[in-house]
Amino acid sequence: MSKIALVxxxxxxxxxxxxxLEAEGFxxxxxxxxxxxxxxxxxxxxDMAVLDIKMPRMDGMDLLQRLRQKTAMPVIFLTSKDDExxxxxxxxxxxxxxxxxxxxxxxxxxxxxxxxxxxxxVETNEVGDTEETKVMERGELRMDPLRHAVSWKGKDVxxxxxxxxxxxxxxxxPGFVKSxxxxxxxxxxxxxxxxxxxxxxxxxxLRKKMRTADDEFSAIETLYGIGYRYNEE
Numbered sequence: 001m002s003k004i005a006l007v008x009x010x011x012x013x014x015x016x017x018x019x020x021l022e023a024e025g026f027x028x029x030x031x032x033x034x035x036x037x038x039x040x041x042x043x044x045x046x047d048m049a050v051l052d053i054k055m056p057r058m059d060g061m062d063l064l065q066r067l068r069q070k071t072a073m074p075v076i077f078l079t080s081k082d083d084e085x086x087x088x089x090x091x092x093x094x095x096x097x098x099x100x101x102x103x104x105x106x107x108x109x110x111x112x113x114x115x116x117x118x119x120x121x122v123e124t125n126e127v128g129d130t131e132e133t134k135v136m137e138r139g140e141l142r143m144d145p146l147r148h149a150v151s152w153k154g155k156d157v158x159x160x161x162x163x164x165x166x167x168x169x170x171x172x173x174p175g176f177v178k179s180x181x182x183x184x185x186x187x188x189x190x191x192x193x194x195x196x197x198x199x200x201x202x203x204x205x206l207r208k209k210m211r212t213a214d215d216e217f218s219a220i221e222t223l224y225g226i227g228y229r230y231n232e233e
Contacts, residue, residue: 002116003027007037007063008052008078017050020105021112034058038066048074048115050108051095061093068094072148072160074115078103094205096162118161118187138171139232141219155213162187163206166199170220170230179227203228 004026008014011032018028029046031037035057037049049067051060064075077098096115099108136143140153148164150157159167169186170178178186180199187202203220210217221229 001025001027002048003029003046004112005029005031005037005041005046005049007031007034007049007055007060009033009055010052013052013078017105017108020109024109026112034060034063038063041067045071045073047119048076048112050076050078050112052078054080064093064095068158072158072164074119074161076108076111076115094160094163096160115161118165136168136171138174138230139219140214141167141171143168143171152210152213152217157209157213159206159209162202163209166202167206167220167230170228174230174232177223177227177229183228 004021006014006018006028009032014030014032018030021028029040031040033055038058051063053060060077067075074096075094077095079098079100097111099111142151145168150159150164150167165187166183169183183199207217207220219231221231223229
């Protein structure tokens with residue numbers, strides 16, 4: 001049973017969404033502000049967190065920033081209906097997905113299941129010995145899908161599930177271009193729609209993380225209007 005942390009200062013959302021998730025077979029922990037959630041996470045992490053952005057004491061952005069210092073667990077942001085800035089900032093900071101308020105609880109459940117399926121795919125060997133699960137080495141890059149481990153020039157790099165899958169898709173065929181639509185198919189469930197900007201934000205975040213291991217990292221090339229390409233160095 002997967003444990004989902006739901007963090008929102010709206011008690012109606014906490015009550016209704018937790019009831020829906022529990023009915024779907026999830027274990028749910030609820031918190032009404034970011035600080036309370038962080039205190040609990042410092043003791044034991046859930047399998048996934050769903051975070052509101054605007055909260056008292058500690059907002060969702062601050063909480064995500066602190067989480068990304070210690071864990072790559074999947075995170076979904078709940079954003080206000082018209083606040084695109086929140087979505088972009090959240091993705092750039094390392095969120096895996098976002099859902100706009102007001103939202104369909106069925107949609108949220110599907111997003112949660114999609115992220116957990118992707119998490120399982122990169123953390124277990126239940127899918128068997130395939131190209132997606134074998135250790136991959138491309139020049140200075142080493143990726144171990146079964147351990148969700150990435151290193152560049154021998155230095156470990158911590159990636160979210162989405163970032164890992166995007167890098168894996170690009171590095172599997174160096175020199176070949178992947179369109180944004182193709183990367184969406186790799187990173188997201190068929191029932192989840194994301195736009196080009198979402199993929200671009202993940203790639204920017206991915207590059208930034210790789211440059212923590214090597215500030216001259218340039219293996220991911222942007223082809224404007226077309227997509228992205230991994231160039232083996």
